[in-house]
Amino acid sequence: MLNLRSVHQADKRYAEMLDRILDEFRAISGMPPVIARNAGILISSPNAQVYYHADLPGQSLWQIRGVKRVYVYPPVAPFLTPEKIEGIILSGVEVNMEYAPWYDDYAVVADLQPGEMMHWPLHSPHRVDNHDCLNVSLTTEYWTDPIRRTVMMNCGNAVLRSKLGITPRSDAITGPGFWAKAALQAGVKRAGLLSKGRTASRPITFRLDPARPGALIDTPQNAG
Numbered sequence: 001m002l003n004l005r006s007v008h009q010a011d012k013r014y015a016e017m018l019d020r021i022l023d024e025f026r027a028i029s030g031m032p033p034v035i036a037r038n039a040g041i042l043i044s045s046p047n048a049q050v051y052y053h054a055d056l057p058g059q060s061l062w063q064i065r066g067v068k069r070v071y072v073y074p075p076v077a078p079f080l081t082p083e084k085i086e087g088i089i090l091s092g093v094e095v096n097m098e099y100a101p102w103y104d105d106y107a108v109v110a111d112l113q114p115g116e117m118m119h120w121p122l123h124s125p126h127r128v129d130n131h132d133c134l135n136v137s138l139t140t141e142y143w144t145d146p147i148r149r150t151v152m153m154n155c156g157n158a159v160l161r162s163k164l165g166i167t168p169r170s171d172a173i174t175g176p177g178f179w180a181k182a183a184l185q186a187g188v189k190r191a192g193l194l195s196k197g198r199t200a201s202r203p204i205t206f207r208l209d210p211a212r213p214g215a216l217i218d219t220p221q222n223a224g
């Protein structure tokens, strides 16, 4: 699977398209202003899978070529629990979420055809099975102030639960309790306590060889 990240930074035509998409979203849904956005192009093999996971920002998936089956699960327990979302924040990795095959009975399942797109509730877990064909898809992401606050609240709760052994009782994203968590997560982030393992979790194992199209060069940690 090739994941071409942040294509809107590489070519301003993608940035303009992304802005048009998000403007239309706002016009239709009345959602708050977008404070950050991202777009990536996924190129994946026939029958490739993306395992069960959830993403922190608002997300949409746009199918360009090929067909993929997308399973979207409700963003409530047991599919998504506070512990699961806190795990994503603490590890910096979206995968490794607990999944059981019976979850599929509760999923919205769609075979996404070229020209079709899917959007789902914030933090809804999902997984993807490519049909037996090459797939090209666009992912778009956005952050609004409420989404940012939701992640800050979950991050504060993650610190309470994992570092201090306190079970969080609130998911408020306003008020004094929220701001205490915002300060807590900011302090912990500044101290680097959340970063352990985050960079190591996605090691760079190869790079493309500019002299030989299609060839990969192992990076030193992977060589030998």
Ligand SMILES: [Fe+2]
Binding pocket: 053, 054, 055, 059, 126
């Ligand atoms: Fe995702």
